[in-house]
Amino acid sequence: MSKPQTFKAVSKVPAYQLVEGSIRDMIMAGELSPGDLLPPETELAEQLEVTRPTVREAFRSLEGAGLIKRGPRRRMVVTAPSPRIVHNAMHEAIVLHGVTFRELWEVQMALEPAAAALAATKISPELLDDIEANLARTAECLDKPVKLAECDVEFHELVAKAADNHALLLAREPLGELLFPAFGTVIRNIGPGERLFEAHTKIFQALKKGNEKQAETWMAKHIRDFRRGCELAGVNLDAPVSIKD
Amino acid sequence: MSKPQTFKAVSKVPAYQLVEGSIRDMIMAGELSPGDLLPPETELAEQLEVTRPTVREAFRSLEGAGLIKRGPRRRMVVTAPSPRIVHNAMHEAIVLHGVTFRELWEVQMALEPAAAALAATKISPELLDDIEANLARTAECLDKPVKLAECDVEFHELVAKAADNHALLLAREPLGELLFPAFGTVIRNIGPGERLFEAHTKIFQALKKGNEKQAETWMAKHIRDFRRGCELAGVNLDAPVSIKD
DNA sequence: TTAGTATTATTGTCATACAATGAAACCATA
DNA sequence: TATGGTTTCATTGTATGACAATAATACTAA
Secondary structure (H helix, E strand, O other): OOOOOOOOOOOOOOHHHHHHHHHHHHHHOOOOOOOOEOOOHHHHHHHHOOOHHHHHHHHHHHHHOOOEEEOHHHOEEEOOOOHHHHHHHHHHHHHHOOOEHHHHHHHHHHHHHHHHHHHHHHOOHHHHHHHHHHHHHHHOOOOOHHHHHHHHHHHHHHHHHHOOOHHHHHHHHHHHHHHOOHHHHHHHHHOOOHHHHHHHHHHHHHHHHOOHHHHHHHHHHHHHHHHHHHHHOOOOOOOEOOOOO | OOOOOOOOOOOOOOHHHHHHHHHHHHHHOOOOOOOOEOOOHHHHHHHHOOOHHHHHHHHHHHHHOOOEEEOHHHOEEEOOOOHHHHHHHHHHHHHHOOOEHHHHHHHHHHHHHHHHHHHHHHOOHHHHHHHHHHHHHHHHOOOOHHHHHHHHHHHHHHHHHHOOOHHHHHHHHHHHHHHOOHHHHHHHHHOOOHHHHHHHHHHHHHHHHOOHHHHHHHHHHHHHHHHHHHHHOOOOOOOEOOOOO
16 A cells, blocks of 8 residues: 555446457457358347347347348348448537538548549440439439439439448448439529539540540539539538438 | 238237337437436336336447436436447448458548548637647557558547547448558568658648638548559459458 | 434346247158 | 148247345434
């Protein structure tokens, strides 16, 4: 008792978190790979010397994080977090943190032209067809705000997919889904989306020709245009995005 | 029984998922906001007419998704998913999907220059100081692979922070953390990081002067350089990133 | 006023039970 | 031998009830 002794706080981590961590570690270390089945709850409970409810709580945590899901034979199966999970997490983070349109736009201004450029060199015939089909649908709803916004989201989604880059898809999807629906408002306020359609068409042609530079340029122009449209339509760029736009 | 009748499959969603969904919806609809305390398990169980274990499973799911966490008075509190959660989800998705260095690089090639450009117009004096401090530390470990890689990660992190864009931070952080440590390998194989230091310095000066274009250009050059370094060092760009690199 | 104590509310965990269900095995009949 | 039905079984989803541990609070006593 002579020297002042420092004690590190004893960690009282609940058992369900220990179980969760243990499984998570095994997954990240490659001992469990996507596709592997986890043992039934009873068995796992026995092995880890906890009870079934505890195991189940751990399962729910991992499920929420997208690392496991219900598989065949009703068993839990290890999965790579689906883009959907990442998407949701980002979506929720963006909405709940009050991220603004301007912020989303700035990021899209970086990502979309890059996606277009990559797509120009890598796009597959199938996706080219898909985009063409999307264009056709777009042409038919130039004055229907909701439909058009949907087409817009899809168009950009397809271009990103064409870029054949998982990381890009992962990063941009939630942004696009939150940002582009604002086009609905733009249409409602300043009329039909002819400019949008023209831009999409030009981009499509550039992709078809494999012209990287041109795809990039048109996409950049298109995204800038989108912003100007928002401004003209009186959308407040510094307002936080919300779900019901 | 005359007309062929179509039945829609009855949805047998487990109760814990219903509870989870209901809370999640309330959060996303703004009826529950970050900071709000959830009722105690017993009470909620009563209200929702399920039992406590069921409520607890729902809690664990939401916890795993980062939407709630333990708060004061041991109660569950609604939270906006921390960047950490998004980060983890992306990190896990990237690793488990076998995303390659090249893919990460392509995205960073789009994001980093944009971040630098934005930072040039928005950076705060404090962050400018932070970056200067980072540069000083970098200068001292040009030949220490691990340290240098850490400094590199931090430098880019600071630049992104300076851009003052939550969405950008969210999207790029996990990428940077997975990509830039590869610089360690580069150093080990082709010698000290003078080029890196020079680039960082140039970028810093551009930020200080508020020169958007210059910051962007140097950053782009820097990221391209990084890739060339990897190639020279024999890093296989098409190998999936892994945690222990 | 402060240190200590009792009280209470709430969580973390367990043991146990049981209905519902998907999978698999088995049978019986045409 | 097929086909459709029945049985069995393993496993999950959910409920009940219990109890220890603990943070927060109220309540003492010095």
